[in-house]
Structure formats: structure tokens, C-alpha cells
Amino acid sequence: xPKYSFTLNGKTVQVDAPGDxxxxxxxxxxxxxxxxxxxxxxxxxxxxxxxxxGKAFNPCVTDLRDVAGKDVTTIEGLAKGDQLxxxxxxxxxxxxAQCGFCQxxxxxxxxxxxxxxxxxxxxxxxxxxxxxxCGSYFRIRExxxxxxxxxxxxxxxxxxxxxxxxxxxxxxxxxxxxxxxxAAAGAAALAAAAATRLLRDADETEA
Amino acid sequence: MTDVQGYDDTxxxxxxxxxxxRFLTYLMAAPTLxxxxxxxxxxxxxxAVVPTQPQQxxxxxxxxxxxxxxxxxxxxxxxxxxxxxxKVHCALPREEVGQGITTAVAMLIAEEMDVPLANVTVTLAxxxxxxxxxxxxxxxNTMRSVYAPTRTAAAATKARLLAAGAQRTGxxxxxxxxxxxxxxxxxxxxxxxxxxxxxxxxxxxxxAVEVKDPxxxxxxxxxxxxxxxxxxVTGQLKYTNDLEPVPGLLRAMVRRxxxxxxxxxxxxxxxxxxxxxxxxxLAIIPTGVxxxxxxxxxxxxxxxxxxxxxxxxxxxxxxxxxxxxxxxxVNAPLGPALGDAxxxxxxxxxxxxAPMETNTAIADIKATGGTVWAGMKxxxxxxxxxxxxxxxxxxxxxxxxxxxxGSFGRRLFFDGALEAARISKAVGKPxxxxxxxxxxxxxxxxxxASHHLVRATLAGGDVVRFEHHVxxxxxxxxxxxxxxxxxxxxxxxxxxxIPISAGGAATFSQSVFGSTIKSPYNFGPTTQMLNEAxxxxxxxxxxxxxxxxTRGAEEIIVDEIAKALGKDxxxxxxxxxxxxxxxxxIKKCGELGAWGTKLPSGFAQGFGFHAEYKSCTAxxxxxxxxxxxxxxxxxxxxxxDYGLPINPRGLESQLLGGLTDAISxxxxxxxxxxxxxxxxxxxxxxxxxxxxxxxxxxKIHIMPATTGEPGGAGELGLPSAVGxxxxxxxxxxxxxxxxxxxxxxxxxxxxxxxxxxxxxxxR
Ligand code: FES
Ligand code: FES
Numbered sequence: 001x002p003k004y005s006f007t008l009n010g011k012t013v014q015v016d017a018p019g020d021x022x023x024x025x026x027x028x029x030x031x032x033x034x035x036x037x038x039x040x041x042x043x044x045x046x047x048x049x050x051x052x053x054g055k056a057f058n059p060c061v062t063d064l065r066d067v068a069g070k071d072v073t074t075i076e077g078l079a080k081g082d083q084l085x086x087x088x089x090x091x092x093x094x095x096x097a098q099c100g101f102c103q104x105x106x107x108x109x110x111x112x113x114x115x116x117x118x119x120x121x122x123x124x125x126x127x128x129x130x131x132x133x134c135g136s137y138f139r140i141r142e143x144x145x146x147x148x149x150x151x152x153x154x155x156x157x158x159x160x161x162x163x164x165x166x167x168x169x170x171x172x173x174x175x176x177x178x179x180x181x182x183a184a185a186g187a188a189a190l191a192a193a194a195a196t197r198l199l200r201d202a203d204e205t206e207a
Numbered sequence: 208m209t210d211v212q213g214y215d216d217t218x219x220x221x222x223x224x225x226x227x228x229r230f231l232t233y234l235m236a237a238p239t240l241x242x243x244x245x246x247x248x249x250x251x252x253x254x255a256v257v258p259t260q261p262q263q264x265x266x267x268x269x270x271x272x273x274x275x276x277x278x279x280x281x282x283x284x285x286x287x288x289x290x291x292x293x294k295v296h297c298a299l300p301r302e303e304v305g306q307g308i309t310t311a312v313a314m315l316i317a318e319e320m321d322v323p324l325a326n327v328t329v330t331l332a333x334x335x336x337x338x339x340x341x342x343x344x345x346x347x348n349t350m351r352s353v354y355a356p357t358r359t360a361a362a363a364t365k366a367r368l369l370a371a372g373a374q375r376t377g378x379x380x381x382x383x384x385x386x387x388x389x390x391x392x393x394x395x396x397x398x399x400x401x402x403x404x405x406x407x408x409x410x411x412x413x414x415a416v417e418v419k420d421p422x423x424x425x426x427x428x429x430x431x432x433x434x435x436x437x438x439x440v441t442g443q444l445k446y447t448n449d450l451e452p453v454p455g456l457l458r459a460m461v462r463r464x465x466x467x468x469x470x471x472x473x474x475x476x477x478x479x480x481x482x483x484x485x486x487x488x489l490a491i492i493p494t495g496v497x498x499x500x501x502x503x504x505x506x507x508x509x510x511x512x513x514x515x516x517x518x519x520x521x522x523x524x525x526x527x528x529x530x531x532x533x534x535x536x537v538n539a540p541l542g543p544a545l546g547d548a549x550x551x552x553x554x555x556x557x558x559x560x561a562p563m564e565t566n567t568a569i570a571d572i573k574a575t576g577g578t579v580w581a582g583m584k585x586x587x588x589x590x591x592x593x594x595x596x597x598x599x600x601x602x603x604x605x606x607x608x609x610x611x612x613g614s615f616g617r618r619l620f621f622d623g624a625l626e627a628a629r630i631s632k633a634v635g636k637p638x639x640x641x642x643x644x645x646x647x648x649x650x651x652x653x654x655x656a657s658h659h660l661v662r663a664t665l666a667g668g669d670v671v672r673f674e675h676h677v678x679x680x681x682x683x684x685x686x687x688x689x690x691x692x693x694x695x696x697x698x699x700x701x702x703x704x705i706p707i708s709a710g711g712a713a714t715f716s717q718s719v720f721g722s723t724i725k726s727p728y729n730f731g732p733t734t735q736m737l738n739e740a741x742x743x744x745x746x747x748x749x750x751x752x753x754x755x756x757t758r759g760a761e762e763i764i765v766d767e768i769a770k771a772l773g774k775d776x777x778x779x780x781x782x783x784x785x786x787x788x789x790x791x792x793i794k795k796c797g798e799l800g801a802w803g804t805k806l807p808s809g810f811a812q813g814f815g816f817h818a819e820y821k822s823c824t825a826x827x828x829x830x831x832x833x834x835x836x837x838x839x840x841x842x843x844x845x846x847x848d849y850g851l852p853i854n855p856r857g858l859e860s861q862l863l864g865g866l867t868d869a870i871s872x873x874x875x876x877x878x879x880x881x882x883x884x885x886x887x888x889x890x891x892x893x894x895x896x897x898x899x900x901x902x903x904x905x906k907i908h909i910m911p912a913t914t915g916e917p918g919g920a921g922e923l924g925l926p927s928a929v930g931x932x933x934x935x936x937x938x939x940x941x942x943x944x945x946x947x948x949x950x951x952x953x954x955x956x957x958x959x960x961x962x963x964x965x966x967x968x969x970r
Contacts, residue, residue: 017502018484018485018505021502021505022504025502025504025505026502026504028448028503029501030502034442034445034448035441035442035443036442037448037563037564037612038448038503039564039644039890040644040889040890041507041644042644042889044889044890044891045644045889045890047563074442075440075441076441076442076443079441084437084440084441088440092432092437093432095432095433095860096436096440097433097439097440098305098306098613098864099304099305099562099610099611099613100305100435100436100438100439100440100444100612101446101562101563101564101612101613102563104439104442107440125898127898128897129897129898130897130898131895131897132563132867133561133563133613133615134305134563134613134860134864134867135863135864135867135868135896136863136867137863137867137896137897137901138863138901138902138903139860139863141903
């Protein structure tokens with residue numbers, strides 16, 4: 001069986017599987033990373049949405065061999081330890097999730113959108129195809145706008161440029177590697193963390 | 208309750224010195240304090256919250272029936288535990304699928320016990336056979352049925368902790384209080400975790416158990432975000448497919464027939480399939496051919512590569528048109544019109560529940576019994592059905608209830624768990640089963656198609672008679688509700704209680720129809736009846752059961768009546784509302800959505816109202832239908848009166864969900880049955896709303912408490928929104944919508960029947 005190696009949430013992983021196994025099942029059934037959900041398997045529902053080299057992709061229709069050597073981020077890799085991404089925070093504040101099953105994909109889609117455009121219009125948000133069968137769309141819209149506002153707030157302070165302090169919850173993969181800033185530990189303000197996040201996002205986009 | 212250690216039978220004394228309270232406290236065998244109470248014995252509580260006698264049909268609904276059926280076991284329903292760290296836990300014997308019931312129940316417990324909400328954890332109980340008819344999640348009934356038992360158990364737990372505090376400090380109970388998780392008074396401050404052992408003593412001298420007066424609530428009734436949201440947004444919440452409860456779970460998928468209920472004749476290429484990468488086993492089961500592999504990706508590839516010959520299914524000749532003919536044939540015609548009439552004939556297509564999480568279950572079945580894991584709303588019946596199906600003794604199968612990725616009625620059925628159990632038994636291994644989306648849409652369950660004849664008779668500027676004859680493909684209730692009705696039939700068999708259509712004993716469906724469908728308007732003598740066509744298809748209750756179509760159609764006719772009488776639709780509804788609560792909600796919604804706003808051509812507002820389960824909702828939408836083929840609901844205003852709202856934030860979520868369901872099923876989402884199988888196989892074909900179809904502006908208002916107890920919640924938002932969306936479309940386009948969904952072409956290439964899940968390239 002061939003071995004494929006890629007970066008998953010900041011850590012190098014290896015999978016023994018046929019190259020045409022979809023990344024969704026490599027993640028879920030081989031690596032035990034279950035945040036990306038199956039909702040259709042054919043790139044229609046977007047429940048599996050994750051990031052490949054910083055851009056949204058759909059693991060259900062991506063072959064394992066096609067991510068070899070690349071950088072995959074799933075919902076599990078979005079927060080830095082206990083420090084949630086501003087989009088996740090906005091999701092909590094707007095109480096978006098109902099059953100929650102679509103939400104990892106919704107959040108990863110929203111993060112990708114905010115990377116492309118820091119101040120998305122309603123039309124930009126309309127273009128998100130992720131299905132929410134529970135119908136939480138309006139709250140998703142509000143949360144994206146709230147996250148955009150959070151992330152736009154200019155922040156000064158030590159956190160953004162401060163030393164990297166690993167701040168990783170048990171069971172989570174530590175973020176490592178160049179260009180991956182970690183959230184400041186301890187007294188870091190939320191806003192400072194948002195700035196950190198922006199820095200990280202920018203770096204990822206370049207990667 | 209299997210692990211009862213002892214119980215207390217105690218008289219309490221209130222501040223005035225009169226002995227007035229008497230209750231049983233069951234203490235559970237545990238290292239923690241675990242309390243259940245027979246709250247029915249609590250003075251002043253039972254009468255206030257549980258209808259002990261069925262009342263007139265108008266007031267006795269399906270939820271009341273379920274509460275009544277649950278009465279014999281209600282003392283065991285809610286068990287509250289307090290551990291040494293002061294954390295409070297309750298394993299709720301209901302299913303969470305996104306309604307937010309675990310948060311709402313935690314709020315009730317925190318409120319009654321005066322502990323911080325963060326210290327209360329509500330999880331899902333496995334199937335508890337001793338609860339008999341009291342572990343079914345449906346009928347918008349969870350908060351209605353657990354409100355009193357939860358509060359009483361929490362109050363009794365608090366009373367025990369206070370008594371233990373009194374014993375420890377020597378301060379009389381009456382001078383102690385529980386505050387933020389501490390027993391305080393006269394300078395003492397003891398964390399409740401320190402008192403659990405003493406509080407669990409059967410010989411503890413107890414004080415009075417009193418539940419709070421709702422006017423004293425500080426948490427219940429205030430908006431609260433979901434407690435499980437953080438787990439969801441970080442990807443940590445575990446749905447069935449995310450669990451590995453036993454090692455060595457093989458991934459199972461089932462190749463299904465080309466028509467509904469078809470069966471396997473033969474596998475043509477078994478040897479070749481078994482050689483495919485990762486494939487471990489094949490098994491023929493009643494529903495198809497199960498393929499077991501190391502990963503779902505490999506199981507899927509093998510399932511698609513299978514060549515199977517099939518026997519016919521049960522509805523191979525049926526399609527939407529033939530089914531509609533059948534419905535028209537079974538529907539009782541309306542009699543001759545007596546005067547001016549406003550009439551309508553309506554058709555609603557089948558609608559798939561389409562929860563985001565497809566049917567998924569884990570099963571580990573051994574020779575003597577085993578365990579199944581799935582999102583199940585009727586786990587007791589599920590386990591018993593599986594035991595019977597596999598020839599296992601009663602009590603040998605445990606049903607572990609997992610949090611579900613949506614339901615909308617779907618998870619009342621346990622067909623995934625049953626199938627997983629059959630496969631596990633067949634291959635002698637633990638298995639994790641997942642249905643593909645295509646199979647979930649084509650072989651899963653659906654809201655039954657229905658046909659409606661509605662007539663309002665007018666005379667002297669008034670509505671003097673209202674008739675509505677519904678014909679529906681039979682809805683399957685054999686998921687526990689039917690069993691409950693059979694066993695508790697007395698209440699339901701009483702025609703005075705539940706009005707049914709002419710002709711003998713009511714079917715389950717007719718009983719459900721009769722106990723859920725009511726007209727909220729004073730339209731004179733009113734007849735609403737259900738006639739059924741028995742087609743062997745996979746149906747099931749969908750959010751709002753009969754009300755979405757039945758009341759949705761009526762709300763369209765209500766607008767047409769108002770027009771015929773020259774009245775404003777909102778003012779007309781207020782004028783004819785049966786209950787001042789209804790009128791208040793309609794009025795409030797009109798204000799919230801600025802009813803009557805002048806809009807450009809092609810745009811229009813629409814209004815709808817619905818009352819059920821002792822709650823009511825009104826919905827006002829604006830639609831952009833400049834292109835009648837591409838309408839978009841642009842704004843919505845919704846108002847809900849839930850009697851006593853527990854968590855307004857959660858109720859808003861449910862209303863938002865109901866609105867989205869209404870937009871979808873009214874405008875574009877339905878199933879085309881074609882030669883015995885739905886053509887639709889994914890969200891690209893079954894047009895459930897996406898962000899581009901959802902309004903950009905939504906205002907929701909939850910009315911302050913209007914009664915002393917919670918009404919139903921989960922299903923309330925859909926029927927009023929169906930009326931609003933259809934009425935807005937009608938006004939914007941100058942049409943009379945009669946067939947739903949309104950825009951319903953086969954605008955896709957269907958997947959090949961019998962296969963259809965092959966991966967395609969990204970668009
Ligand atoms: S599962 Fe990947 S898009 Fe639906
Ligand atoms: S929250 Fe349930 S599908 Fe989106």
C-alpha cells in the first residue's frame with residue numbers, strides 16, 4: 001500500500017492507502033479526524049469543506065494522492081488551543097448552530113471567504129453554497145459580518161508580534177512551521193488574537 | 208429504575224407551620240447524590256401542569272396524550288445527580304437533534320437548584336425500557352413533557368442539599384439558601400459538592416420541596432446560547448459516524464434496489480468485489496447487499512462496482528401523477544356548495560427529510576445480544592424491534608442514543624440501527640453503517656404527498672362554514688407512537704375526544720390528524736378530515752406532520768376569503784381569531800414586519816398564522832418575484848407565543864428553521880417519484896434552500912409568558928411560514944398557488960437508479 005504524507009493542522013501525517021481514496025475518508029477513517037462531515041460525497045453540500053494550502057476545498061472529491069506534500073487544515077486546526085478563531089467566536093455569539101452538522105463546513109467556508117475579502121457583501125455571502133438543513137442561514141450571515149468586523153478592528157499590543165507560545169488543548173495537534181503564528185497565551189485580549197489570526201491567514205495564503 | 212437504593216417518604220412543613228407536602232425521593236445507587244421524585248405527589252404541582260383528565264377535543268392534543276401515556280413512569284423520567292465537585296448532571300431520556308433541548312433542560316435545572324448554568328450538564332440517556340411510553344421525542348413535546356418532572360426533581364435535589372447543610376451547620380433549613388452552587392446562611396458557605404454524601408442519606412430529615420413560582424425565574428425565559436455550541440464550532444461534537452465505541456468497526460454501505468422495497472435476486476460479481484482494496488465482506492440483507500470495508504470510501508467504491516439483479520419493489524408502477532390520481536380517488540368530495548364559496552384544490556409533493564447527517568448507525572451484535580448506537584427518537588421500540596427481528600431475547604439489546612445531525616421527524620424511525628444490527632449479526636463483526644445521500648433521499652423516508660379540497664362558505668359578509676378534506680399517502684407511525692396509541696388507546700379511541708373522519712375506528716394517522724389539526728379561526732361549523740391511500744412506501748412524520756400542508760393550504764384560502772370579503776388579510780385574521788393570544792401574535796407580527804408597506808411591482812408581502820400544541824406563531828415575509836421562476840424571500844418577521852418560553856434564543860432558532868423549511872418546500876423542494884423511485888438524489892436536485900434563497904433580513908419576536916406552562920415549539924414555525932411564503936408569491940405574481948413546490952421542474956440529470964453515488968469531479 002502506498003504511503004502519502006501531508007501536513008494536517010500543522011503536523012506531518014502519513015496515510016497508508018490507495019491514492020484514489022478520497023481525502024474525506026482518509027481523514028475520517030484513517031486519521032480519526034472527524035470534523036469534516038459527509039453530507040453528499042459529490043461536492044454538492046459542502047459539509048466537508050476544509051482548507052488546502054489556505055484555500056477552501058472539498059475533501060470528498062479530492063484524492064489522497066493530490067494532497068501529498070500539501071497543507072490541509074480542518075475545523076480542528078482552526079482554533080489555537082482554547083483561543084478560537086474570530087469566526088468561531090462570532091458563531092458562538094450569534095448562536096448559529098442547531099444540529100451543528102453543517103457548521104464545521106460553514107465555518108471553514110466563511111474563513112476562506114474572509115481571506116479572499118475582508119469585508120464581504122451580501123452577494124459574497126449568498127455565493128456560499130454550503131447547505132444548512134436546519135436553516136440557520138440568517139445567523140450564518142450575521143456571524144460572518146460580525147467576524148469581519150472583529151477581524152477588521154486594528155489592534156496594537158504585544159500579542160500579535162509576541163513570542164510563540166504553544167497553547168494547545170489536549171488531543172489537538174500543535175501548530176508548527178514557518179508562518180504559523182500561535183495565539184498568545186495568558187492575558188492576550190480577544191482582539192489581539194484576532195490580529196494574530198489575520199497574520200496567520202495572510203501567511204497561509206502565501207504558502 | 209433498576210438501581211434504586213432506597214427512598215424517603217417524607218412530610219414537609221411550610222413556613223406557616225402546616226404540613227402540606229409529601230413526596231417520594233428515590234435515591235440512586237451511585238457515589239454521587241442522585242435524585243428522582245414522584246412529582247405527581249407534590250401538592251400544587253401535578254394539577255398545575257399535567258392534565259389528568261382529557262378535556263374537550265379543542266384542548267386535548269397529541270402532546271397531552273403523550274404526557275398522559277407517560278404518566279405511569281414520570282416519577283422515573285428525570286434523574287438528577289450532583290457529584291463531589293458540585294457539578295450537576297442529568298441524562299435526558301429524549302433525543303437532541305438540534306432543537307436545543309439539552310440547553311433548555313439545563314436551564315430548568317440551574318434555575319430550580321440555583322446553581323450556575325455552566326455547572327449543569329445534560330447528556331442523552333440510552334434507551335430505558337422501564338420508561339415504557341415515556342421515551343419518544345416528537346410532537347414538539349419535549350419541553351412540555353419534561354418541564355414539571357425536571358423542575359420537581361431539581362427542587363427535591365436542592366431540598367436534600369439544604370437539609371444536609373442544616374445537618375452540617377445546625378442552622379435550620381428555613382434559614383439556609385442555595386446560591387450559585389453554595390449552601391449559604393448565617394455566615395456559612397458550603398459548596399454543594401461537599402454535601403452530596405450527607406444529602407444522599409435515606410435518613411436525612413427533609414424540609415419542604417417547593418418549585419419556584421415562574422415569576423421568580425431569573426434564568427428561564429431569558430435568551431441563552433446553546434451549551435453544546437463550542438463543541439460544534441470546533442468540530443469536537445461527536446455524531447454517530449464520529450464514534451469508535453468498539454475496536455475493529457468495519458465500514459458498511461448497502462447497495463440498494465432500483466425501486467423502493469425491491470429485494471436482491473442475486474449478486475453477479477461477488478468474487479471480483481471481494482478482491483477490491485479494503486473490502487472485507489458482503490452480506491445480503493432484506494434491504495440490499497451490504498458491503499463491508501476498512502473505510503467508507505472503499506465500501507462506497509465496492510458498492511458502486513457491485514452487479515446485482517433485483518426483484519420488483521412495492522410501488523414500481525407509481526409516479527407523482529399516478530399517486531395524485533389515487534389521492535383524488537380516495538378523498539371524500541365536498542358536498543354541494545350552499546351559497547357563495549371560496550374554494551381551492553391543493554397538491555403537495557413528497558418531501559425528503561434530508562437531515563445533513565444521513566442515516567448512520569453502529570451495531571455490535573453477538574449471539575446473546577448487543578448494542579446499537581444511533582440518533583434515535585424512540586430507542587425503546589428500536590431495541591425491542593431489533594431484538595425481535597434478530598431472534599434475541601427481550602432486554603438483550605441496548606440502544607445508545609447519540610446526538611443527531613438534524614431530524615425533522617426522520618429519526619423517529621430506527622431503520623439505520625436495524626439495518627446495522629442485521630449486518631453485524633450477518634458478518635459477526637461490529638459495524639458502522641452509513642447511507643449515501645442518494646440512498647437517503649431515494650430509500651429514506653419522506654413526508655407523504657397530499658391532496659386537499661378546501662372550501663369556505665360565505666354569507667352576509669361572513670364565513671359561515673369551513674370544510675377541508677385531506678387525502679394523503681399513509682404516514683407511517685410505527686416507530687413507537689403507534690405502539691403507544693395501541694396500548695393507551697382509550698383516550699384516543701374516544702370520538703368525543705378526537706374527532707375523526709367518517710367510517711369507523713380511526714387509524715393512527717387519523718388520530719394524529721385529529722389531535723393536531725385545528726382551525727384557529729371562528730369560521731362557523733368546521734370540518735377537517737383525513738383520508739388515506741395505503742401505498743407501501745417509506746413515509747414518516749415531517750416537521751409539523753399534517754399541519755404544514757393542511758394549515759398551509761388553509762392560510763392561502765384565508766387570504767382569498769379576506770379578498771372576497773374586501774378585508775385586509777391581517778385585520779381579517781385578527782377579527783376571526785378564536786383566542787386573544789392569537790390576535791395579539793398576529794397584530795404584533797404585522798407591526799414587526801411593517802405590514803402594508805408599499806412595494807415595487809414584482810415584490811409583495813404575505814402573511815400566515817398557525818396555532819398548535821398550545822403555542823402559536825405568525826409569519827410575514829416579503830418576496831421578490833419579479834422573475835416568477837426565481838422568487839426570493841427577501842425579508843421575514845416572525846412572532847411566537849409559546850405559553851411559557853423557556854429559552855427564547857432557542858425558540859428563535861426553531862422559527863428560523865421553520866421559515867427555511869417553508870421557503871424550501873413551498874417554492875422549490877420536492878421529490879419526483881418516477882417508476883417507483885425518487886429522481887432526486889442530492890441537494891443539487893432536491894432544492895432545499897441555500898444561503899442565496901434565504902432572506903437577508905429576519906426579525907423574530909418571542910412573546911413574554913402568556914400562560915403558566917410551555918407549549919410546543921419545534922414544529923410551530925413551519926405552517927405559518929408556508930402560508931406567508933405562498934401568499935406573498937400569490938400577491939407578487941397575481942397567481943393562485945395550488946401545487947407545491949410551486950417551481951418544480953426536473954432540472955437535473957438523475958443518478959442512474961440503483962447506483963448513483965459515484966464520485967464526480969468538482970464543478
Ligand atoms: S460531503 Fe463533500 S461536499 Fe458534500
Ligand atoms: S445546523 Fe444542522 S445542518 Fe446546519
